[in-house]
Amino acid sequence: MSETDLAALRERFQRAPFIADLGLELDSIGLGECVTVLELQPRHLQQNGVVHAGVQATLADHTAGAAASMLVADGFYVMTAEFKISLLRSAQGERLICQAKVLKPGKQFSFVEAEVFCISAGTKRLVAKASATLAIIAAGRE
Amino acid sequence: MSETDLAALRERFQRAPFIADLGLELDSIGLGECVTVLELQPRHLQQNGVVHAGVQATLADHTAGAAASMLVADGFYVMTAEFKISLLRSAQGERLICQAKVLKPGKQFSFVEAEVFCISAGTKRLVAKASATLAIIAAGRE
Amino acid sequence: MSETDLAALRERFQRAPFIADLGLELDSIGLGECVTVLELQPRHLQQNGVVHAGVQATLADHTAGAAASMLVADGFYVMTAEFKISLLRSAQGERLICQAKVLKPGKQFSFVEAEVFCISAGTKRLVAKASATLAIIAAGRE
Amino acid sequence: MSETDLAALRERFQRAPFIADLGLELDSIGLGECVTVLELQPRHLQQNGVVHAGVQATLADHTAGAAASMLVADGFYVMTAEFKISLLRSAQGERLICQAKVLKPGKQFSFVEAEVFCISAGTKRLVAKASATLAIIAAGRE
Numbered sequence: 349m350s351e352t353d354l355a356a357l358r359e360r361f362q363r364a365p366f367i368a369d370l371g372l373e374l375d376s377i378g379l380g381e382c383v384t385v386l387e388l389q390p391r392h393l394q395q396n397g398v399v400h401a402g403v404q405a406t407l408a409d410h411t412a413g414a415a416a417s418m419l420v421a422d423g424f425y426v427m428t429a430e431f432k433i434s435l436l437r438s439a440q441g442e443r444l445i446c447q448a449k450v451l452k453p454g455k456q457f458s459f460v461e462a463e464v465f466c467i468s469a470g471t472k473r474l475v476a477k478a479s480a481t482l483a484i485i486a487a488g489r490e
Numbered sequence: 491m492s493e494t495d496l497a498a499l500r501e502r503f504q505r506a507p508f509i510a511d512l513g514l515e516l517d518s519i520g521l522g523e524c525v526t527v528l529e530l531q532p533r534h535l536q537q538n539g540v541v542h543a544g545v546q547a548t549l550a551d552h553t554a555g556a557a558a559s560m561l562v563a564d565g566f567y568v569m570t571a572e573f574k575i576s577l578l579r580s581a582q583g584e585r586l587i588c589q590a591k592v593l594k595p596g597k598q599f600s601f602v603e604a605e606v607f608c609i610s611a612g613t614k615r616l617v618a619k620a621s622a623t624l625a626i627i628a629a630g631r632e
Numbered sequence: 633m634s635e636t637d638l639a640a641l642r643e644r645f646q647r648a649p650f651i652a653d654l655g656l657e658l659d660s661i662g663l664g665e666c667v668t669v670l671e672l673q674p675r676h677l678q679q680n681g682v683v684h685a686g687v688q689a690t691l692a693d694h695t696a697g698a699a700a701s702m703l704v705a706d707g708f709y710v711m712t713a714e715f716k717i718s719l720l721r722s723a724q725g726e727r728l729i730c731q732a733k734v735l736k737p738g739k740q741f742s743f744v745e746a747e748v749f750c751i752s753a754g755t756k757r758l759v760a761k762a763s764a765t766l767a768i769i770a771a772g773r774e
Numbered sequence: 775m776s777e778t779d780l781a782a783l784r785e786r787f788q789r790a791p792f793i794a795d796l797g798l799e800l801d802s803i804g805l806g807e808c809v810t811v812l813e814l815q816p817r818h819l820q821q822n823g824v825v826h827a828g829v830q831a832t833l834a835d836h837t838a839g840a841a842a843s844m845l846v847a848d849g850f851y852v853m854t855a856e857f858k859i860s861l862l863r864s865a866q867g868e869r870l871i872c873q874a875k876v877l878k879p880g881k882q883f884s885f886v887e888a889e890v891f892c893i894s895a896g897t898k899r900l901v902a903k904a905s906a907t908l909a910i911i912a913a914g915r916e
Contacts, residue, residue, distance in 0.1 A: 649818070
């Protein structure tokens with residue numbers, strides 16, 4: 349992928365207001381794969397100082413959607429039908445990284461997995477894992 | 491529950507920075523039940539104008555946690571182990587309401603369901619449904 | 633529904649070899665709803681005498697599929713994309729009853745919930761709850 | 775692990791009546807890992823000739839439980855709290871293989887993943903993937 353293409357995708361990624369508001373940024377994207385990064389701020393936390401599960405779920409869902417969208421035909425877009433997220437460990441640190449990968453692409457829906465890692469003092473730990481089913485929708489029809 | 495108690499719970503509810511930042515408010519809470527409300531703003535949306543799944547997931551998770559926390563003994567708190575959310579319909583409107591209810595309380599973990607409704611022009615529609623497993627943790631130990 | 637129609641559906645229900653082998657029977661079926669019954673036998677159990685989670689999952693999945701199939705157009709059939717099942721309590725007793733209900737029907741997929749109850753000495757208790765996403769597939773195409 | 779130990783574990787694995795009845799066999803087991811095999815028979819199928827989702831769910835659940843049980847202390851056992859299974863492809867062939875791996879062990883519960891593969895004419899394909907939360911229970915108490 350050219351630098352120009354990636355820049356365009358980065359810009360498009362931020363068009364979702366909730367994603368821009370949260371501060372989630374696209375790191376890299378490819379066929380059925382996507383990596384995003386969130387610099388943690390106090391407003392992302394629970395009352396006990398760990399990252400809120402809703403923040404992790406948002407990363408997992410949006411990164412999964414981006415990964416799946418790279419494999420759909422022109423004129424189609426993806427929409428999450430459901431996802432499950434397991435919160436393996438408390439997330440506390442400087443940054444979250446989310447890596448999503450399409451497990452099985454399809455014509456009606458795709459199965460995607462997303463892993464959320466937390467970077468703390470240079471250590472990267474898996475803190476959450478999600479599995480999502482994304483519906484593939486023809487544009488202009490729902 | 492007295493007005494004073496509910497006011498205290500409302501204040502405590504907002505102590506989670508991500509919840510205060512999102513704008514989620516406690517409406518009512520009881521034994522194993524909780525209702526929360528989110529006045530929708532443009533920053534809660536996806537690029538296509540519907541509420542982001544991450545917003546709905548945050549409501550479901552946090553409201554489920556509040557419902558479950560009403561049934562645990564002193565010295566214990568709850569932490570989401572996992573949740574699944576099904577996104578039944580696009581959510582577009584003025585307000586989201588989340589109603590969570592404990593399906594089965596327990597000593598090690600509780601099962602909770604949460605329904606997310608969207609209010610649009612006076613009509614209330616179920617837009618998402620989540621099921622969560624919450625671990626019950628002794629304070630000062632993890 | 634006439635007695636003849638229900639008898640035909642009952643017979644069709646048993647055509648799935650695994651369902652016939654397990655002993656699962658159709659009790660009643662309607663638009664987006666289905667109830668099934670399993671008379672428990674020693675072979676349905678775990679080593680500790682409670683019903684195996686796999687048996688409960690089979691009931692939930694198959695009953696959900698039957699409920700969803702009542703709402704699809706001619707020439708289409710349903711196929712489970714995913715399901716989650718929460719095992720609320722140990723199931724021990726004489727009979728399992730599963731009640732499935734379509735939460736939201738759709739053109740590409742339907743969301744269905746299924747509750748598994750255990751009957752023991754005349755008491756009916758909810759032992760498991762499942763939520764499923766079913767794909768709606770055009771016959772002769774996959 | 776010695777041959778004798780593995781033989782003892784194999785024998786114990788079959789003590790669950792539903793597992794013995796289904797025909798599921800232990801292939802190998804280690805710390806937080808387990809592999810099981812099911813020789814497919816007509817009675818494992820759906821009416822359309824593919825393996826029933828309930829069969830795949832049983833494999834995933836039981837193999838996940840065996841993997842998790844290898845990491846719990848003496849006097850404790852595991853019990854599935856919930857699992858989700860995504861059915862990626864139709865399973866048709868001679869044999870199912872299930873590989874489970876503990877993603878995160880814990881004191882109160884463990885997170886486990888299980889992959890189900892189908893062997894058909896020498897080709898091994900991933901047909902389902904499950905994620906489970908297993909509660910760790912002190913024996914003699916529930």
